[in-house]
Amino acid sequence: MQRLIGIILLTWLSFSVTAATDARVDFKVVVGQLIEEGDRLLAAYSPEREEDTADAFSALYFDVFEGSGMELAIGMRDPALKSELEAYFSRIIGLASQSRPTDQIAVAWLTLREALEGVAQAQKPKDAGFWGLFVQAFLILLREGFEAILVITALVAYLRRQSAADKVRVIYQGVVLALVASLLTAWLITMVFQISGAGQEALEGLTMLFAAVVLFYVSYWLISKSEAARWQAFINSQINQALSRGSTFALGLAAFLAVYREGAETVLFYQALAGQADSQWQPLIVGFGLATVSLLLLYKAMQAASFKLPLGLFFSVTAALLYYLAVSFAGNGVLELQEAGWVGITPIEGGLTITWLGLYPSMESVAAQLLLVIPLPFALLWWWSKRRQQLSGAVV
Structure with a gap:
């Protein structure tokens, strides 16, 4: 984790040097x-x-x-x-x-x-001062990083509870690669290609949809292994098969996408905030550093709490969390592609807008989410049937 802290700080400091965007918009x-x-x-x-x-x-x-x-x-x-x-x-x-x-x-x-x-x-006055810049720098990373921390915590806790702590490095490798990719993407957007607004929306949309597919797969994969996790004898005999190379890669990819999904935008946020700072780097560095420490402490606390949960509850909560994120990403991803003009827009009269769920009143957005929601009752039915069979076998 110390290496991860260093990479995050290095990423932030290296990009801040080139920050030139003035976000003081009236x-x-x-x-x-x-x-x-x-x-x-x-x-x-x-x-x-x-x-x-x-x-x-x-x-x-x-x-x-x-x-x-x-x-x-x-x-x-x-x-x-x-x-x-x-x-x-x-x-x-x-x-x-x-x-x-x-x-x-x-x-x-x-x-x-x-x-x-x-x-x-x-809109508040432009001159935010030291504390205004500090609070913004703190909240940007804390807000954007919280969702990624949830995913990383769930994946790491899963591997450790499956007695596969040696494979946790795959998750951390995904995080590190995502940080580097986020920095590189933001640099390419602002410094090299000058990607158009539509291009940025399309990139964000595609990333979200890809993340939705991977998280959807991982959530159902966890459900399929959750009952096996109840039986320690099964774990001991099947651990290598359950954590195959392909499955481990999927977990690492999920960690990568969880960080990369908002990573480039977070860097752009800090770049824009640096434009407001007028050479006041102290509040930005302190706010960023405190947010980083807060996320790491939160990660440690959630890791400790995850080991206190019963196995069945832990796997159910983990799968539900990743499934929710997949559905949310699907709706938001389609919205971004609609803004880019890559996907058509068919408004739904009287439809709801629930941003935290990624629900927007368009046929295309709802259809993408339904593709992930419709299999849920069938998966739960299969899970319940499997559980009953295992319980029956245990009684016999």
Whole structure:
């Protein structure tokens, strides 16, 4: 773990040297531009010009909302709000692309307009000072890293409870590779390729969907091994088969994706925050360092707690956690691809938006999540049937 701390700090310090982005965005000015252009697009809309309006709102998202740095600044403070605003933009684009009536477009635009105005009114003064920068630096890593810590804890605890502690290094190797890949990706985005906004959204979306598939596989794989874990004799005789090379690789890949999914964006957040610091590196370094220590302490605490749980409960909770993350990643991944224009948008009238679940009111997003949810009752039925058979055998 000491090596991991050093790599994290080195990654942060090396990239901070090149940080030059100024994220001091005046939300009121940007929102004023968005509202002026959005009102104009709504006034000019007609079902016969659906493609022009959809493309124009898409350009408004990328050129103004994202291009101004407002999206990044919101994401640093409130990722859920960022996703919510993205969903509002996607809804308008989807409605316009389907030649929906003007009143439906107007309602969708009014919802987005009010949300943007609320964000502008709630913006705090630009000069955050030492404590403001410290709190942001602390919360960025703590918030973005918490989800990854949950996944890593579950995977490491699983291996150790399966008497396969020697294979834990695969998880840590995945984490280290993800940190390096995150730094490299952020550097390529900002310094080399200048990847477009749509390209960044597509990269994030593909990563999330890949992570959803891997976590989905790992969660069901854990369920299939959970009953075997109840019987120590079975573990002793089948441990090598249960932890085959392919399965161990899947666990390492899951750890890699859990970190990489938000890694590059986290680096960009710190890069943007560095642009606000005006050479005040102390609050950023202290906040980052304290968040790193906090995550490591949290990791240790969760590891200790995991060993106190009964085996059956431990495996059930672990599988449920990874399964939830897979479903959430699937919904968010489709949303990002919709923003990039890679996936169509078919709005669901009256649909719910639940950002923590990755649930957004579009047919494509819901369909992706249903692909993961529909097999659940069949898997639980199989699991229960297997459990009854083993219990019956134990009684005999």
